[in-house]
Amino acid sequence: MIELQQLCRDFLIGDQTVHALDHLDLTIDSGEYLSVMGPSGSGKSTLLNMLGLLDRPSSGEYLLNTQVTSSLKEEQRAALRRDHIGFVFQSYHLLPRLTARENVELPLVLAGVAPKIRQATVDELLRRLDLSDRAAHNPSQLSGGQRQRVAIGRAIIMEPDLLLADEPTGNLDSKSGLEVMALLEELNAGGITLLVVTHDEEMGARAQRRLHMVDGRINQDWRPGRTERI
Amino acid sequence: MAVLTRIGGPVGPKEYEQALMRVYDLLAFNFRVITRQRVRSIMLLIAIAIGVLAINLLTGIGEGGKQFVLGEFNLLGKNVLIMLPGKKETTGGIPPLTGETTRDLTLQDAQAILRLAEVSAVAPLIPGKIEISHGRLSREAFTLGSNRAFFEMRQLDIAQGSILPDVPMDQAVAVCIIGSKLRRELFGNRPALGQWLRAGDSRFRVVGILKDRGQGLGLDMNDVIIIPVASAQSLFNTEGLFRIFIELRNLHDLDKSRDRITDLLKNRHDGEEDVTLIAQDSLLTAFADILDTMTLTVAGIAAISMLVAGILIMNVSLIAVSQRTREIGLLKALGLPARTVRIIFLSEAAMMATAGAIIGLLISELALFLARRVYPAVLFDTPNWAQVGSFIVAIVTALVFSAIPARRAANMAPVDALLDKKADQA
Known part of the structure; x- marks a missing residue:
């Protein structure tokens, strides 16, 4: 369960303050599947970084599984990310010197899990x-779709509750994109809360x-059966 | 269709609470970075290796030189005092115009000293040069008149036969011990033991041959003939001894023993203090101190090269941190705490330093090994403190100079690092 209360994130660009997120209220239930759309600069990525505890709000509160996150130290936020949140990026963010297998394994390695357990998992x-059959390949030897699958593997190996x-x-062709x-x-469907930020109307419509979003605000919150304008 | 989530098995968040990378994983992870960024790594390895090499090589040479010089002086044990006739004034200034008649050191003096409780052995010495002949062959040789104790004090070993017989100092015996070179030149391949030599107008039977040994204080011990001191007295027609070597039972009361010996001689010489007593220990200590200081200075200069290496480490590490910004961002997104990010960068530096130090040590050992081959007389050998010290200095340097880059990496905000636009996409 995720709850954003009057969440703001301001950036200072030059001497101008930009409200990337502007008093945002949002509640997401466990297991939901959301898409976030909107023009560039509307705050989609900032929202995602905020939900992923990669960024701190300028004001407002973010509750993750009823836990208040604003007062957490960086180390505690890191632990929350590790145990509860998975990330999938447009550019995959795979480590080039590691094989596909090692990229998937990385979160377990960083968490100090014993090699035996890692191997089986x-x-x-x-x-x-x-x-x-691609496990021993480096990312550069993989297709875009395969790279994104490796990245997804890495995102879920710690069994997160939330996948961002x-x-x-x-970066994928339409066939690979659909597969991903x-x-x-x-x-x-297996229970993970899924939030997808996208430009692609067709992909967004699947949620x-x-x-x-527009200008740091959610101007449309559509659910099956009802449309809510804010 | 919960196919992919909850993949099951023994992993669950609770088990990760420790959240520390395993040491092996950390090393393996760093190893990947080191081997991937080859140019950078080789550069750092060379820098560290040169620093360690410089320290070890220079202290090795310094130590070799020190051992060589001390070895020259150290033929006598530490507990041996050297007595010479005449008072050597060390106060400077003009010597008294009247002059002093210097009394000879006699065998009786030597015997009196030997009777002191704290003295374990006494070796008198009368040196000279005299014509030695055997058959038709003859040559001038350095002749030492002394006694049995002399051999042990100067660490002279016998290759064949025996040393001088155990007779009172004032008893002349017609035997001699000769050096290996003298033996070769007088006897060639024929046996020398038991043969008679002519020295001046006396004859001596060869009872021992000295073991081969190099120079010692400018005297080639392979080219000497050693005869009993009483025989030397008559051969050179002299009463006075050139030196008396005095071996003390122990070193504890060195000053007291010196005073006792000096007093004894003063009494025997009508209250006149006309002998000089040198503890070669003090001489050696002074020398060793000077040479140690030199070695230390040289090591210090060498350590400066480590500083240069350190600055290189810092530069290269800062570049590496900026190149790896997105990777750091990813690691943070995956939940790696700042502390571990710092450990990753520091341990990587420590690994490089260790590898570089090992390379430097090996090259230094090899160079010193070759130097020993070329100059066998000098024992080039890096002292242990320098080996351990250079290792520690290398690692500490690496850690200190990568502390700032590591902190910069650790303190990056995850979102900024992830979005770093400069880096290439992985």
């Missing part, structure tokens, strides 16, 4: 992601709940 995940995807299909979306939706 990664094997299983790679198999389910249909990447077993920033333009996950932005199908994979994310499959994860959502059960669609947010539209």
Whole structure:
């Protein structure tokens, strides 16, 4: 369960203050599937960074699973990210010197999980992601769709509650893009709360709940059966 | 269709609470970085290796030189005092015009000293040059008149036969011990033991051959003939001893023992203090101090090269942090705490320093090994303190100079690092 209360994020550009997020209120239930759309600079990515605890609000409050996050120290926020939040990026953010397998394994390595447990977990995940035969390849040897699948594997290996995807299909051809979306939706069906930031109307339309942002505000919160204008 | 989530198995968030990377994983992770950024890594390795090499090589040479010089002086044990006739004034100024008649040191003086409780052995010495001949071969050789104790004090070993017989100092015996070179030149391949030599107008039977040994204080011990001191007295027609070597039982009361010996000689010489007593220990200590200071100075200068390496480490690490900004961002997004980010960068520097130090040490050992081959007389050997010290200096330098880059990496805001526009996309 996620709750944003009057959340603001201001940036100072030159001597001008830009309200990337402007007194945002938002509640997301566990297991929801949301898309966030809107023009560039409307605050979509800032919202995603805020939800992912990568950024701190200028004011307002963010409750993750009823926990107040504004008072948390950086180390505690890191632990929350590690245990509860997965990220999928447009540009994959794979480490080029690691193999596909090692990229998927990375969160477990960073968390100090024993190699034996890691091995079994990664094997299983790679198999389910249909990447077993690409495990020893470096990212540069993989197709875009495969890279994004590796990135998704990395995002979910710690079994997060919340999966945040920033333009996950932005660098992919339409076929790979659809495969990736199908994979994310499959994860959502398994219980993960899924939030996808996208420019692509078609991809955005797949979500059960669609947010539209303009100037740091949500101007449309669409759910099946009702349209809510704010 | 919960196919992919809850992949099950023994992992669950609770088990990650420790959240520290395993040491092996950390090393493996760093190793990837080091081997991937080859040019950078080789540059750092060379810088550190040169610093360590400089420290070890220079202290090795310094220590070798020190051992060489001290070895020259150290033929006598530390507990040996040297007595010479005449009072050597060290106050400077003009010597008294009247002059002093210097009394000879005699064998009786030596015997009296030997009777002191704190003295364990006494070796008198009368040196000279005399014509030595055997058959038709003859040559001038350095002749030392002394006694049995002399061999042990000057650490002279016998290759064949025996040393001088254990007889009272004032008893002349017609035997001699000769150096290996003298033996070769007088006897060639024929056996020398038991043969008679002519020295001046006396004859001596060869009872021992000295073991080969190089120069010692400018005297080639391979080219000497050693005879009993009483024989030397008659051969050179002299009463006076050139030196008396006095071996003390222990070093504890060195000053007291010196005073006792000086008093004894003063009494025997009508109250006149006309001998000089040198503790070679003090001489050696002075020398060793000077040489140690030199070695330290040289090591200090070498350590400056470490500083240069350190600045290079800092520069290169700052560049690396900026190049790896997006990676740092990702690691933070994956939940890596700042502390661990710092550990990653510091441990990487420590790994490079260790590797560089090992390379530097190995090259230094190799160079010193070759130097020992070329100059076997000088024992080039890096002292342990320099080896350990250079290692520590290398690692500390690496840690200190990568502290700022590591902190910069650790303190990056995750969102800024992730969005770093400069870096290439992975």
